[in-house]
Amino acid sequence: MTTADETAPAIEVVGVTKRFPGVVANADVSFSLQQGEIHCLLGENGAGKTTLMNIVYGLYQPDEGELRIGGKPMRFESSGDAIDAGIGMVHQHFQLVPVLTVTDNVILGQEPTNGPFVDHETARQRIVELSERYKLAVDPDAQVADLSVGAQQRVELIKALYREADILILDEPTAVLTPGEVDEFFEVVRELVAQGKSVVFITHKLREVLAIADNVTVLRGGRVVGSADPASATVEGLASLMVGRDVRFTVDKEPPQVGDVRLRVNDVWVNDDRGAEMVRGVSFDVRAGEIFGIAGVEGNGQRELVEALTGMRQPTAGDIIIDRYSIVGATPRQVHGLGVGHIPEDRNRHGLVTAFTLTENAILNHYHVAPFSQRLLLNLGAGRKLAQRLVDEYDVRTPGIDVKAGTLSGGNQQKLVVARELDQELQLLIVSQPTRGLDVGSVEFIHSQLVRRRDDGVAVLLVSAELDEVLGLADRVGVLYRGQIVDVIDAEEATRDHVGALMAGAQGRVGAGEPGGGS
Amino acid sequence: MSEQPRDANDPEANGGGTNGGGDSGQGPPAGGRGGLQGAIEAYFRAAPLTVPLYAVLLALAIGSIVIILSGANPLTAYQALFTGIFGTPELMASALARSTPFVFAALAVAICFKAGLFNIGAEGQLLLGALSGVWIGGWGIIAGWPTLFAAGAAVIAGILGGAVWGFIPGLLKVRTGAHEVIVTIMLNNIAILFLEWIIGSRNPPILIDPDATAARTLPVVDAARLPSLFPGTGLHTGLLIAILLCAAMWYVMRNSTTGFEIRTVGANPAAAHYAGMSVSRTTILVFIVGGGLAGLGGAAEVLGSRGGYLTPGAYTGIGFDGIAIALIARANPLAVIPAAILWGSLLAGAPLMQVVADLSIDIIRVIQALIILFVAADMIVRTLFRIRAPRGAADVDEPVISARGWGEG
Numbered sequence: 001m002t003t004a005d006e007t008a009p010a011i012e013v014v015g016v017t018k019r020f021p022g023v024v025a026n027a028d029v030s031f032s033l034q035q036g037e038i039h040c041l042l043g044e045n046g047a048g049k050t051t052l053m054n055i056v057y058g059l060y061q062p063d064e065g066e067l068r069i070g071g072k073p074m075r076f077e078s079s080g081d082a083i084d085a086g087i088g089m090v091h092q093h094f095q096l097v098p099v100l101t102v103t104d105n106v107i108l109g110q111e112p113t114n115g116p117f118v119d120h121e122t123a124r125q126r127i128v129e130l131s132e133r134y135k136l137a138v139d140p141d142a143q144v145a146d147l148s149v150g151a152q153q154r155v156e157l158i159k160a161l162y163r164e165a166d167i168l169i170l171d172e173p174t175a176v177l178t179p180g181e182v183d184e185f186f187e188v189v190r191e192l193v194a195q196g197k198s199v200v201f202i203t204h205k206l207r208e209v210l211a212i213a214d215n216v217t218v219l220r221g222g223r224v225v226g227s228a229d230p231a232s233a234t235v236e237g238l239a240s241l242m243v244g245r246d247v248r249f250t251v252d253k254e255p256p257q258v259g260d261v262r263l264r265v266n267d268v269w270v271n272d273d274r275g276a277e278m279v280r281g282v283s284f285d286v287r288a289g290e291i292f293g294i295a296g297v298e299g300n301g302q303r304e305l306v307e308a309l310t311g312m313r314q315p316t317a318g319d320i321i322i323d324r325y326s327i328v329g330a331t332p333r334q335v336h337g338l339g340v341g342h343i344p345e346d347r348n349r350h351g352l353v354t355a356f357t358l359t360e361n362a363i364l365n366h367y368h369v370a371p372f373s374q375r376l377l378l379n380l381g382a383g384r385k386l387a388q389r390l391v392d393e394y395d396v397r398t399p400g401i402d403v404k405a406g407t408l409s410g411g412n413q414q415k416l417v418v419a420r421e422l423d424q425e426l427q428l429l430i431v432s433q434p435t436r437g438l439d440v441g442s443v444e445f446i447h448s449q450l451v452r453r454r455d456d457g458v459a460v461l462l463v464s465a466e467l468d469e470v471l472g473l474a475d476r477v478g479v480l481y482r483g484q485i486v487d488v489i490d491a492e493e494a495t496r497d498h499v500g501a502l503m504a505g506a507q508g509r510v511g512a513g514e515p516g517g518g519s
Numbered sequence: 520m521s522e523q524p525r526d527a528n529d530p531e532a533n534g535g536g537t538n539g540g541g542d543s544g545q546g547p548p549a550g551g552r553g554g555l556q557g558a559i560e561a562y563f564r565a566a567p568l569t570v571p572l573y574a575v576l577l578a579l580a581i582g583s584i585v586i587i588l589s590g591a592n593p594l595t596a597y598q599a600l601f602t603g604i605f606g607t608p609e610l611m612a613s614a615l616a617r618s619t620p621f622v623f624a625a626l627a628v629a630i631c632f633k634a635g636l637f638n639i640g641a642e643g644q645l646l647l648g649a650l651s652g653v654w655i656g657g658w659g660i661i662a663g664w665p666t667l668f669a670a671g672a673a674v675i676a677g678i679l680g681g682a683v684w685g686f687i688p689g690l691l692k693v694r695t696g697a698h699e700v701i702v703t704i705m706l707n708n709i710a711i712l713f714l715e716w717i718i719g720s721r722n723p724p725i726l727i728d729p730d731a732t733a734a735r736t737l738p739v740v741d742a743a744r745l746p747s748l749f750p751g752t753g754l755h756t757g758l759l760i761a762i763l764l765c766a767a768m769w770y771v772m773r774n775s776t777t778g779f780e781i782r783t784v785g786a787n788p789a790a791a792h793y794a795g796m797s798v799s800r801t802t803i804l805v806f807i808v809g810g811g812l813a814g815l816g817g818a819a820e821v822l823g824s825r826g827g828y829l830t831p832g833a834y835t836g837i838g839f840d841g842i843a844i845a846l847i848a849r850a851n852p853l854a855v856i857p858a859a860i861l862w863g864s865l866l867a868g869a870p871l872m873q874v875v876a877d878l879s880i881d882i883i884r885v886i887q888a889l890i891i892l893f894v895a896a897d898m899i900v901r902t903l904f905r906i907r908a909p910r911g912a913a914d915v916d917e918p919v920i921s922a923r924g925w926g927e928g
Contacts, residue, residue, distance in 0.1 A: 310793075352787075377775050
């Protein structure tokens with residue numbers, strides 16, 4: 001890569017505006033990445049971070065403004081141009097082919113050839129070199145499907161480095177990583193910068209910004225609203241800059257008024273679709289008026305456990321008792337009929353039908369009872385009334401209740417699901433990853449709603465991979481590791497370090513049965 | 520908390536129980552403007568046809584190039600086609616008669632599309648329905664009954680025959696995960712060959728008319744014949760039944776709890792499961808209803824046609840054309856009616872075009888294929904005619920064709 005000026009910024013964006021029909025995604029944005037720095041681009045979902053980086057990466061062309069790479073004005077027509085200019089991007093959702101090896105994935109689209117054949121050996125050598133040089137620890141012959149998420153991310157990095165990127169754009173790189181993997185990943189990023197790369201780090205997580213950034217630029221509503229020096233910035237200061245008002249980080253809640261046991265889980269075993277034992281002998285109780293949190297790295301059986309508790313999946317052994325009734329063998333509708341609300345972890349897969357209107361989604365699991373059903377017919381009038389009330393009371397921002405749910409932002413979609421599940425007579429509320437991918441405002445709102453229902457005397461089971469969420473909301477915390485509850489701790493005694501260690505497999509005090517084995 | 524402007528007025532008639540005062544709430548709402556204009560507007564709001572309409576024009580335009588290439592004058596050809604369809608009242612009635620079984624078959628496919636199921640089996644279901652209808656319709660006992668009961672018995676037999684043939688793939692899908700496409704294709708073959716045997720077998724004679732030279736069944740009794748709508752043509756009451764059923768299915772899909780379940784299962788089966796619906800039950804139900812509709816179509820065709828008997832090769836291809844028509848209608852039961860009539864009319868008008876313009880009759884098949892192509896690849900049409908996607912982004916529209924892949928069911 002040719003740099004006219006060694007001191008020129010690696011990337012300089014000057015006065016860029018990008019409009020989409022109906023929205024200005026970037027308005028007069030200026031931003032510069034110095035060589036050899038880690039620059040965090042901070043903002044809520046929809047603030048325009050990704051649009052800006054897609055412009056830098058050549059996926060979009062700016063309507064106004066200029067882009068300079070290494071001091072030279074550039075106009076990219078495609079991402080190919082950006083790659084030629086030494087820019088690499090690691091997307092939030094990995095662009096890897098699971099059935100291919102690491103080497104095949106890296107060379108895909110740029111295969112070195114030897115006559116008519118692909119020269120795997122040369123490619124492999126280079127990958128080994130890169131892997132050693134940047135301490136990436138990637139096996140070039142492994143099949144991508146077998147790699148952990150963290151390792152897949154390092155393959156994405158190698159892909160960029162293989163194409164000789166000097167500037168790396170990382171879009172929400174930590175969204176899919178466990179706390180431990182995040183620390184490892186930060187080491188990798190620091191190593192890259194130490195060897196002369198420049199990094200743009202897109203995130204909305206404040207703690208990470210303070211941990212890694214050399215410089216911070218904050219976007220809100222498509223505009224640059226400020227920049228900060230991470231050495232002196234505070235989480236609170238960055239948050240209010242990002243959101244535009246003061247943000248509370250602790251949820252105000254009174255001590256729990258605990259009542260009867262509403263959910264009793266007794267030595268439950270659950271298999272996943274492929275027959276693997278994902279939940280292995282889990283027992284716990286949840287009482288009325290308390291929030292029982294389940295912490296754990298994703299994939300340790302949370303999904304299967306929640307599905308078993310809501311009737312969506314049958315346990316292979318054990319008993320689940322909700323309010324005196326055993327629900328083993330019950331259907332989701334029967335469980336729902338006991339007064340169980342369920343906010344599922346994946347709103348697009350389970351919680352909503354994105355092709356349906358807000359009204360249809362509002363009645364998605366009540367459509368069969370009065371007043372929404374009259375004999376065999378739907379009463380859409382009653383449905384519309386409900387939808388309008390939910391939209392008003394739960395502050396779902398939408399042009400109307402007749403639009404498709406898929407047109408709403410993620411935060412508003414989730415508010416709709418939360419509204420539907422909370423707005424009913426509840427005994428037990430089962431909540432899974434309620435705030436994943438949401439902006440700070442929606443997170444605050446949903447947290448306060450969960451606490452409100454707890455104070456009404458509802459038993460709440462909160463399953464989340466966000467440790468801060470569990471620690472902030474729960475009255476008691478159970479840690480799920482490899483399908484077992486390794487410990488149950490009162491919230492006052494639970495510290496981040498202790499629970500984090502349990503999540504990674506350290507032995508708990510009341511660990512059930514055989515050791516999980518560390519990794 | 521910024522309050523955003525909301526749609527204060529309700530743009531559509533309020534579906535639901537408020538609509539239709541008792542007798543038949545099934546017709547499309549007639550709108551407030553009154554008269555034909557209002558009715559037409561209401562119809563198109565319920566069954567939007569913009570893309571298919573332009574697709575037909577585009578197909579005819581490209582068809583004219585094919586006609587020129589084969590050495591004929593497209594104007595002459597299309598004029599003959601037009602005359603062949605609309606030339607005389609008899610021709611018009613014949614075109615409608617030709618279209619009638621297509622309405623049934625396409626509706627059978629469209630209903631399954633709504634639930635995300637690909638019913639390739641309308642062909643076999645229709646044949647089984649025709650067979651059951653001709654069998655019961657030939658019973659001596661019913662000869663003395665009034666037409667309503669005699670024809671009714673034969674029609675119900677047809678529905679049952681088709682429904683059984685639809686139930687099989689539904690059950691196999693739910694119980695074993697067997698993909699409905701494979702199962703229905705094989706059931707089609709079974710139905711075709713079964714009909715050939717049961718009608719054609721002379722030793723032992725089963726349903727064959729021993730006095731006829733060609734293999735065919737005995738005609739049904741007169742009491743079981745469906746009344747003709749236009750004497751001298753093949754147009755029979757089956758068309759009215761078909762149109763009523765389309766309207767009824769449209770209403771059921773939109774306004775009933777069962778329809779809501781079917782649409783949810785089609786749009787997102789995982790969410791349907793979460794919401795407490797039974798995906799299995801819905802799958803079987805939809806296949807039974809689809810099979811019954813196709814079976815009814817087959818029975819009506821035998822009972823209404825001029826001979827009143829069934830031959831081994833009769834009605835082949837109607838079920839397959841039904842898939843294409845359902846696609847053109849984008850699985851909307853109301854849109855099935857014009858799409859099927861267009862389809863049948865093109866076929867009915869083609870022979871005159873063949874004679875007058877000295878063209879192969881297969882030109883019509885080319886035009887039909889082009890229509891399907893442009894409907895399926897609707898981006899071509901949208902771009903050419905600058906039709907905007909309906910309100911809400913295109914990618915979140917309720918999927919028209921959402922048949923699922925292998926092993927997901």
